[in-house]
Amino acid sequence: MSRPLLRVRGLSKTFPGVRALQDVSLTVSSGEVVALLGHNGSGKSTLVKILAGVYDADEGAEIQVPAPESSGRGLHFIHQDLGLIASLTAVENIDLAKHLKNRALRPFRTRQERSHAKDLLARFGTDLDVTVPVSGLSPTERTLVAIARALGDWQSTHNVLILDEPTAALNADGVGSLFTAVRRLAADGTGVLFISHRLEEVVELADRVVVLRDGRVAAERLRGDFDRASLTELIAGGHLESHRTVSGRDFGPIRLRVEEVTGPELAGVSFTARAGEVVGISGLLGSGAETLTGAVFGSSARTSGRVLVDGTAIPPENPGAAVKTGVVLAPADRRRLGAFVTMTARENITLPLLSPLRRASGRLDFRAEKREARQWMDDVDVRPRGSIEKPFGLFSGGNQQKIVLGKWLRTRPKVLLLEEPTQGVDVGALAGIYQLIETAAADGAAVVVASSDTEELCRLCDRVLVLGQGRITAALSGRGLTEAELVRATLGGAEAAHPSFAHGGSR
Ligand SMILES: Nc1ncnc2c1ncn2[C@@H]1O[C@H](COP(=O)(O)OP(=O)(O)OP(=O)(O)O)[C@@H](O)[C@H]1O
Ligand SMILES: [Mg+2]
Incomplete structure (x- = not known):
């Protein structure tokens, strides 16, 4: 019988005003992959952070962790926010623990360490620059650095690996490599605790699932005793209607015209999006799929080409001008670029558009502001309900x-x-968010969605553009837009580049 490596009994955690965890018990045994599931704010990351020593548990908990090895740790983490030090390079982040222990931070960039870091990262198909601060890397690249750090340097396999949504920023390729590595470790006796909102991954990987609801264990199931539908129900606490697929809506005139845009990873991309249309962007790491939206918006570099909105050109690298023209970007990197972490949810929501909330005198109508913030937070299903005055940084991912x-x-x-x-968004809130995006399109917006989630692109988009080597290599729409086709086109995208696919697709 496999032996328990991690054992938690009666774990509770109270934050001011929130009971994040209540009497949670959980075991992870040697060789076992346990998925920890639950709606947004159900307490998953809090549990991980208690195990990592970031927070203390409330009194009365019993926590038994694998004994630290003589020269290693018993628990290895990939945190939801990755836990990398932004100003350090990939090499430094990967070898951080070792160096802190030796108290010798100086001779960091030795050739050996650099090639070690490169080797670890190569397993995930990336040759990113390991010598630049990780703050300059994309979210996907930073995830890979965190994974490489957690998977490197194992002294013994009788440890527990804890992964808090490691795949949120990964495409199918990266997920595949990660799972192969995780399976290998489990086969050697490592215990794995794995958090994900992507239920197909859970079904693929988990031997057992533990579902949290509002901080308590609501259900536990063994492999064979759960599938995607039953997990959805356990997490959302009720049956969910499946989503419509897009079928030949009428679009309005062209709203967004992108002409021969070049920039980091972009070798000349042209496409249009009409009012009412949802256009998806897919592509592997380095294909340009990650940088295109930023280059269009102006939050990242655009070295040449034009972007026109309703016929008016918007200048490069000027997000302020873009917003004034009616272009907005919700970035993948939400903590750094998407919000003001110390401001409240209410302030974050109302700040971009205050004019409708002003009285004739010019003063802000505070009650209207609160009402509107609360309404929007309910619409996107933020939990806990009504928490408009909570600082953004204290909400769950x-x-x-x-x-x-x-x-x-x-x-x-x-x-x-x-x-x-929808990175990190729970299955219960997913359909509602897709609905809001569709409503925005139906109201006349041109919507562009860059996503590593092929299922999401198929559900949401009228047309999906696939990028490879900085160019559009395929455009899928109508019946040609299926997950299988999209995966195939994305994996094949590195090979060919036919910019002529860009306009109109098969529509
Ligand atoms: N430092 C903190 N101060 C106050 N409240 C907090 C703090 N950290 C977490 N919380 C609250 O505790 C609850 C649980 O949060 P947690 O991050 O554990 O959720 P989660 O299950 O990981 O959700 P997600 O799926 O969105 O990542 C939430 O209501 C969150 O707002
Ligand atoms: Mg979390």
Whole structure:
């Protein structure tokens, strides 16, 4: 029989005004992959942070962790916010623990460490620059650095690996590599605790699932005793209607015209999006799919080409001008670029558009502001309900994502640019968020969605553009837009580049 490596009994955690965890018990045994599931704000990351020593549990909890090895740790983490030090390079982040222990931070950039870091990252198909501060890397690249750090340097396999939504920013390729690595570790006796909102991954990987609801264990199931539908029900606490698929809506005139845009990873991309149309962007790491929306909006570099909104050109690298023209971007990197972390949810939501909330005197109508913030937070299903005065940074990951979305949807933009719009969003809130995005389109916005989630692109988009080597390599729409086709086109996207696919697709 496999032996328990991690054992938690009677774990509770109270934050001011919130009982994040109540009497939670959980065991992870050697060789076992346990998925920890639950709606946004159900307490998953709080549990992980208690195990990591970031928070203390309330009195009375019993926590038994694998004994630290003589020269290693018993628990290895990939945190939801990754826990990297932004100003350090990938090499430094990967070797941080070792160096802190040796108290020798100086001779960091030795050739050996650099090639070690490169080797670890190569397993995930990336050759990112390991010598630049990780703050300059994309969210996907930073995830890979955090994974490489957690998976590197194991002294013994009788440890527990804890992954808090490691796949939120990964495409199918990265997920595949990660799962292969996780399975190998589990086969060697490692215990794995895995958090994800992508239920197909859970079904694929987990031996057992533990579902939290409002901080308590609501259900526990063994492999064979759960499938995607039953997990959805357990997490959302009720049956969910399946989503419609887009079928030949009428679009309005062209709202967004992108002409031969170049920039980081972009070798000349042209496409249009009409009022009412939802256009998806797909592509592997380095294909340009991650940088295109930023280049269009102006939050990242655009070295040449034009972006026109209703015929008016918007200048490069000038997000302020873009917003004035009616273009908004909800970025993948929500904590850094999407919100003001120390401001309240209410302030974050109302700040981009205050004019409708002003009285004739010019003063802000505080009651109207509160009402509107509360309405939008309910619309995007932020939990806990009504927590409009809570600082943004104290919301759970998925709830932060919902607030950022609500804030930009509220401005009723002409062009809505979304990166990973539902990263970390629980299955119960998903359909509602898709509905809001569709409503924005139906109200006349041109919507562009960059996502690593092929299922999401198929559900949400009228047309999906696939990028490879900085160019559009395929455009899928109508019946040609299926997950299988999209995965195939995305994996094949690195090979060919036919910019002529860009306009109109098969429509
Ligand atoms: N430092 C904190 N101060 C106050 N409240 C907090 C703090 N950290 C977390 N919370 C609250 O505790 C609850 C649980 O949050 P947690 O981050 O554990 O959720 P989660 O299950 O990881 O959700 P998600 O799926 O969105 O990541 C939430 O209501 C959150 O707002
Ligand atoms: Mg979390």
